[in-house]
Amino acid sequence: MSIFIKNIQLNGLVTHIRIEGNRFSKIGTDATPSTSDTIIDGTDKAILPPFYNTHTHSPMSLLRGYADDLPLFTWLNDYIWPFEAKLTPDDICIGTRLSILEMIKSGTVFFNDMYWKEEATIRAAKEMGIRAAIGIFAIDSLGLKDIDQKSSGANKQLSDAPLIQMTISPHAIYSTNKTEFQRCAEVAKEHNWVLHTHVSETKKEVDDCLKEHGCTPIELLEKYGVLDCPKVILAHAVHITENDMEIISKHGSVISHNPISNMKLSSGYFPIQAALDKGCKITLGTDGCSSNNNQDMREEMKFASIRAKEKYGAESIPVSTIFEMATKNGAEAFDLDAGEIKEGKLADALLIDLNNERMVPCHHLLSNWVYAANSECIDTVICNGRILMQNRHVDGEEEIIQSVKKRYK
Ligand SMILES: [Zn+2]
Secondary structure, eight states, rough: EEEEEEEETTTTTEEEEEEETTTEESSSTTTTOOTEEEEEEEEEEEEOOOEEEEOGGGGGGTTTTOOOOOHHHHHIIIIIIIHTTTOOHHHHHHHHHHHHHHHHTTEEEEEEOOOOSSSHHHHHHHHHHHEEEEEEOOOOTTTHHHHHHHHHOOOSSSSEEEEEEEEEEEOOOTTTTTHHHHHHHHHHHHHHHHEEEEESSSSSHHHHHHHSSSHHHHHHHHTTTGGGGGGGEEEESSSHHHHHEEEEEEEEEEEEEOHHHHHHTOOOOOOHHHHHHHTTTEEEEOOGGGGGGGGOHHHHHHHHHHHHHHHHHHTSSOHHHHHHTHHHHHHHHTOOSSSSSSSBBBBEEEEEEEEEEGGGGOOOOOOOOIIOOOOGEEEEEEETTEEEEEEOTTTTTTHHHHHHHHHHH
């Protein structure tokens, strides 16, 4: 498939862009279409890289609004986990499809997922043509045998789904024991997989860890050898000390900052500026739908930015920094040659409607995008050289909505 986008705004200039296969092949006013190209008129539109969501639990869209206004541990133990125990693989697939629909419509082309019954999430991601990193879930209730069975003989890249990579996802230090965590680290090292876990999400988690192990959760992960894995994604990392930040930075681990979930569950304040100053790599994630309650990465950018300003001052975390966290940094964390609109890069892109009332006037595109826009400003979503949404329509969206409503009943 090849696509030719004519008269599109890129970095403030009007140009043409050609996509051949899954990469941007030519960008410039001298680019020309071939007869087989799908032509998109980019007049009054701008092209931007899409979002890479580095922490979610996609099937949890089924629990949207089910248990709100509760602290993390009550929310998990009394509501979420009992509900989830009833979900079948088909439910999980349906919930994931709903999340993916929402992600596409809000400009996300990649999600890093942690959930059980992973095969159902894989099924949905394959069907819908989106990039994903899907973790083999490890938690005490599933046990070591489950990790070994699922990881044995598995490859990083699925042979029948080139957009999906496997990861290993121990839930957290309070729910996945030392032996299991260390087995997960061995699997990550053996297969060159990303290891993805929750860490230091609440003050209670840190206090319990200090009491039980005499160190912080980040120090514990270092002792376990987990941070020596090729790539570690640390979701939340809200209650981290300066020493924790130095450890994270030293190992090149990546923080997935989830500002809306952290605020909604009252988990605490992630010291974003201090972590940046210590050289930590930061990306953005939405977390699952029941602690957010949506999968909209543009909202994460705005919340991350304005919440930082509340603490560190108006000049902190400029739009370019927060935009990179949501785009390029997320792609890099998963070794995706994407997240920028450049010749040779993987062809992932959003076309933004510059006639939308929230984009007018356009003194500064990224300012409008981070502070003013909403999903309605996205006209087209392209992932891996394929159009997933055009004129705000995603193929099969009506069927997805109906299947969720029916299942819910
Ligand atoms: Zn989470």
